[in-house]
Amino acid sequence: MLREITLGQYYQADSVIHRLDPRVKLGTTVLFIISLFVFDGIWGYAVAALFLALVIKLSKVPFRFMIKGMRSIVFLLSITVIFNLFLTPGEPLVQIWKFGITKEGLRLAVLLAIRLGFLIIGSSVMTLTTTPNQLTDGLEKMLKPLNRIKVPVHEIAMMMSIALRFIPILMEETDKIMKAQLARCADFESGNLIRKAKSLVPLLVPLFISAFRRANDLAMAMEARCYRGGEHRTKMKPLHYAGRDYIAYIIVVCYLVGGIAAGKLIPVLLSNILA
């Protein structure tokens, strides 16, 4: 019953995007998100849409997987859009009872919908094409400079990858514990909220105990192999930039410049031509 839940949504495929260095993907995602807030006007977003479409095409991940991520924010998105649509003061377009839609409100609502939508799809592309382990590796290497100001970057990355690694194990364990308690006629479904919460105790206690035991065992195993944290530690698969990574960076910079230029220049050009 719990088996359907998957965390981390990596989609296995052989594409240029999959092969890129995780740092490139992380950096690009951050830049892309920033660009969504820097760009302005319909032409800037046209460039962003084009860029996103190109990356999705290259990634060979079916589009419906990108949309999946959207489902979780539909609620948030609709609230934002509705509030902005009705509550922005300005030049009125339509009046429904006490609420009016203004020109500025419509503009803001559309803008927000595009920003949020692209933001989610953009970050989905990253998580779909990068395994969680690659991500933490990339993050660790990117944040390395923070070591100077005593941020334990390696430890944080290690904790993240261990947490990710343990999710499927604990899922399986939950399934087993659930079955063992169901065999003793436990009831996880009926009753009101308080009873339901109480019925989780026979599930959570063994799960926590097993999680602590596993953590303890892992710590022992790591210590037995003389693990001492980040200092002087080498990697089995060190990250190295390849030619395609530099090309990717150049494309991203072109995209940023292109987007800003398009947002500023095209309206001017258009008005000149029209005039």
Added chain:
Amino acid sequence: MPIILDKVSHIYGEDTAMAVKALDNISLVIPDGQFIGLIGHTGSGKSTLVQHLNGLMRATSGNIYFNGEDIDADDFDKKMLRSKVGLVFQYPEHQLFETDVFADVCFGPKNLGLSKKEIELRAYEALKLVGLEDDYFYQSPFDLSGGQKRRVAIAGVLAMKPEVLILDEPTAGLDPKGRDEILDQISKLKRETGITVLLVSHSMDDVAKYVDRIIVMNQGCVMFDDAPREVFKHYEELETIGLAAPQVTYIMKHLRDHGYDVSDEITTIEEAREEIKSFFARFAAARKER
């Protein structure tokens, strides 16, 4: 109450690329009062099979009848089924959660909605049946040894007064002494209460001594289903699927191969002792005649 399986199959991940057939067209009858050993190598489908018997898993195709009723019917009372067909899983750590042993054993009967007095009576009886001393009743279940934890887990299921008791690898992870103690206790419990017991194991030596019927599973199918000595006659086929007859059976076969006239249908050490004794008696008698 008998359990009947009619052409039961189970496929994991049906309709995906990774579909695995865990059970393949299994038909079995589990009558009242038998002591059955279910044997198979890891991944042979034995754990999947036992989870079908109390409705924790649903067959992909085929039907299972408990006392003549189809357990997958919509109006079938699964809770009743689970109290009648008690399943004890391999790891007691998966079910122990209460602050003391006694409260933990009370969990099953409490879920059946019985009165407090009845619950405590059943818990006490169950703990006595598994042979746990009174000193342990109010200890934390997490402070017990492996063997004792297993006893508490078995008691937790027995307290529901099941008619069929299924034990999934009750000896896994126990030392030889703990193993023998648990198996002796189960055998004693079987004699005292007369319930049906299904013992899941991958070790022939474990079950040969106790059970009256052995079901051997391989790759989701039932390979043999017969009395132990009949099953062990096929020891060569058993070896090809990674199982073996009890060690003592091999000793007797070797003796026979070396020209000693002993029976090769021996499955337990006690039988072997008697057989060897009688062989010497016959040998001595034959010598005297000469």
